[in-house]
Amino acid sequence: MSDLRRLRRTDPSPPVRMVHLGLGNFFRAHQAWYTHRANRGLPPEEQWGIAAFSGRSTAVAEQLKEQDGLYTLLVDGPQGPEAEVVESLVAAYPGTDLASWHRHLADPAVAVLTLTVTEAGYRVGADGELDLEDDQVAEDLEAWREGRTDALATAPVRIASGMAARRGAGAGGLSVVPCDNLPGNGATARRAVLGAARVVDPDLANWVEAQVSFVSTAVDRITPRTGEGDAERAAELTGAEDPAVVVTEPFAEWDLAGDFVAGRPAWDEVGAEVVEDVVPYERRKLRLLNGAHSILAYAGGIRGHETVAEAIADPEVAAWVEQWWELAIPTLTLPRETLDDYVGALRERFANPAIRHRLEQVAADGMQKIPVRFVPVLQEVASSGTDVDGALRPVAAWVLHARGQGVPLTDAAAGRVRELVSGDLPEAMERVLRHWDLDPGLTTRALALADEVAVASPQEG
Ligand SMILES: NC(=O)c1ccc[n+]([C@@H]2O[C@H](COP(=O)([O-])OP(=O)(O)OC[C@H]3O[C@@H](n4cnc5c(N)ncnc54)[C@H](O)[C@@H]3O)[C@@H](O)[C@H]2O)c1
Ligand SMILES: O=P(O)(O)OC[C@@H](O)[C@@H](O)[C@H](O)[C@H](O)CO
Secondary structure, eight states: OTTSEEOOOOSOOOOEEEEEEOOSHHHHHTHHHHHHHHHTTSOGGGSOEEEEEOSSOSHHHHHHHTTTTOEEEEEEETTEEEEEEEOOEEEEEOTTOHHHHHHHHTOTTOOEEEEOOOGGGGOBOTTSSBOTTSHHHHHHHHHHHTTOTTSOOSHHHHHHHHHHHHHHHTOOOOEEEEOSSSTTHHHHHHHHHHHHHHHHOHHHHHHHHHHOEEOEEEEEOOOOOOOTTHHHHHHHHHSEEOTTOEEEOSOOEEEEESOOTTOOOOGGGGTOEEOSOOHHHHHHIIIIIIHHHHHIIIIIHHTTOOBHHHHHTSHHHHHHHHHHHHHHGGGOOSOHHHHHHHHHHHHHHHHOTTOOOBHHHHHTTHHHHHHHHTHHHHHHHHHTTOOOHHHHHHHHHHHHHHTTOSSOOOOTTHHHHHHHHOSSHHHHHHHHHHHTTOOGGGHHHHHHHHHHHHTTOTTOO
């Protein structure tokens, strides 16, 4: 590998017109890739360059800096892998570089701020407002009040402080485009940012309300963490050494609803859909894809599987996913045929053996995901008198997972999760149901489903 050349830019970089927070794999397989595609054929000065910031880490920013922001996207489809070098990312920074963050956001040429900061990264409480009790949010707000804007860590406070820099520079409005898997991500981002601004500077909150638009999106492209051997596979195709390679699937979807107050790349010319209302798409995606992923992660993990492809190949786990889809489909509003096609594609996407999507990664932050993916369906199904097993089983499996079975628990709210699921299993199950306003009368059934998931589990103890 070391004899290979690193990727290097030969053409001039496009100007920075977009900023991104959360320099992870998904951003590079999705928003940066759509932007790269939309740039093709435009003169460099009309293209959209992106300055992207990691959460905190420095490693990926350093790797990308050494190759002028270029990286390989390895698309693993049925015809074998294909490699594409993505050119839209022109500057990569560690999230700790707040000076560059403020400088880019204060630039009038910047028109769009995209986000992938995870569901938990919005730091909102159960009421959907910024959680001012969150220790890191409180620390950030104090630092900002004291003028220490180089020490901010949470996404909402970093964004609000970036908006202050922008207002100060007279750079005008921009559009914030959250791309995390949560319902109403535009409205959530807006409330989180306004919540932070209001505490420190109410005039700034007014400015954001008047000048900044928050676009809602549904995003889709299964993008696992890069694994062993991926860089070598990419190198065989490109002849270049690329430690920042990202592996993804051929499928990609992006639905966007909202105003772009300062313009945007022509994403709609390269496959993205600009829609009036994103809710039907977002619900389809969150319930059918992400809901099924959560079942595979919690139940499949307990049955000893390590990846999505392995778990969906287990006929019992696959039957639980099918049962979930049967219950979830009637709760969606898109035409039945469209939904059936989507599920048909999911069966193939999940089974793609080249995508090693580890259940451990998919399982993270269940405390944020269960109420969005399963609770509304459970409530709707229970009120119609239909058998709820398909939607209750994932909650039961999550309780076992949170109590230590299957893949390890990773959750931004791990302390609260452990409190909820501790002690006697029947009591824990009932506590969890009550926590999400579900009928505690479902406890006995949930315990039976938990038993079913745990039966034959190599890790049952
Ligand atoms: N991977 C996928 O298949 C996929 C598909 C659709 C949507 N998403 C969304 O994208 C998010 C990121 O996925 P990924 O695969 O890129 O993960 P990743 O682990 O590769 O990267 C996550 C990025 O977010 C940053 N980050 C994490 N927490 C943050 C925080 N609190 N504040 C600011 N930045 C933070 C990290 O530093 C990193 O840069 C997911 O949580 C999900 O909401 C992912
Ligand atoms: O990204 P999360 O953590 O919301 O959920 C894990 C996976 O379900 C998710 O990343 C999917 O792969 C993705 O949403 C596909 O578009």
